[in-house]
Amino acid sequence: MQTGAATGTTKMQTFNNSLFGSFDDPLLHARAAQVALADIDVKNVHQQLTNPLMRPHDMFSNYFSTGIHDTAANIYQGLPSSSEQPFDASVIVPTSSDDQMTPLQQVMAMQSYGAPPPFAQYNMAHSFSTTSISNPTNIARYPIAPPTSELETDPRELERFAEHFKQRRIKLGVTQADVGKALAHLKMPGVGSLSQSTICRFESLTLSHNNMVALKPILHSWLEKAEEAMKQKDNIGDINGILPNTDKKRKRTSIAAPEKRLLEDYFKQQPRPSGERIAAIADRLDLKKNVVRVWFCNQRQKQKRDFRSQFRARNAAAAVMGPRVMPTSTNSAVKCGPFGAIPSFYD
């Protein structure tokens, strides 16, 4: 499936370098973010993140609850615009590994800058207008996710943006991997690099809702810069050295089809097996217990995405067929919220 665009150097690399390397020193940002994290009330932040309303059990069903979007992740909203910074489209290679914190954790280290501007038509010139940071009293208010505008968390909006983002990225000739690395060069506090996987999942809407909401402003910001850089693309920067890859690679377990089928059967019977049951299954399938445990974890994560996927498909179909009638009794997904059917859901 490797589309060739996913990793490594491509013919676009040289051009890409001019696009990506120009934002700032990622190491400095990582540092700053860490310091910021140390300074904040982590407990409170986490309470936001783990608000019972949006906790585990199911982001899907919880999605419809009110207020669940006021999570720490949402403080991405209204980030200061990076576009006002002089844009040096000269060089630098996307460096990686400057993250001690995950992006989401980094988000938690960020401050709120007040309500975000609307996201009209993806006019890149407006996304994070400086007006969003013009209120100094809002800075450093923490923890607080400003009441998020519905626009920012609207699944349909996220869906639209993801599609828009993907199309523009491709138009720009930029790979998912490069976008991920470039993020570290953005002038966004607490924002580090992301992997190709994550960019891919964002575009394909296979992240959780909260994750989508958190990442959207960041990717939007990058896109804004990339578009800008594209306009003044004359200086194709230098080629950066390829660093020797001396790290030992992680080995990935591969579960054979027969075993996988059995695991799926077990999963249908009991998606949350006890430790004992896991051990028994592991024993029977001749797999390590931990492998089985992780498989179930991942399967549950996957299932949530699949639920949303089905939900969306159903509503998409319903949309084509015109005004929907009352959901049938079998159409359970449609019934899971105060809003009834929402004709859209990412993933």
Added chain:
DNA sequence: ATGCATGAGCC
């Protein structure tokens, strides 16, 4: 694009 893995925070 996706399967398996890791680590943080929580219970």
Added chain:
DNA sequence: GCTCATGCATA
């Protein structure tokens, strides 16, 4: 040991 965000490795 769970969820969730995220990454590495690979089909």
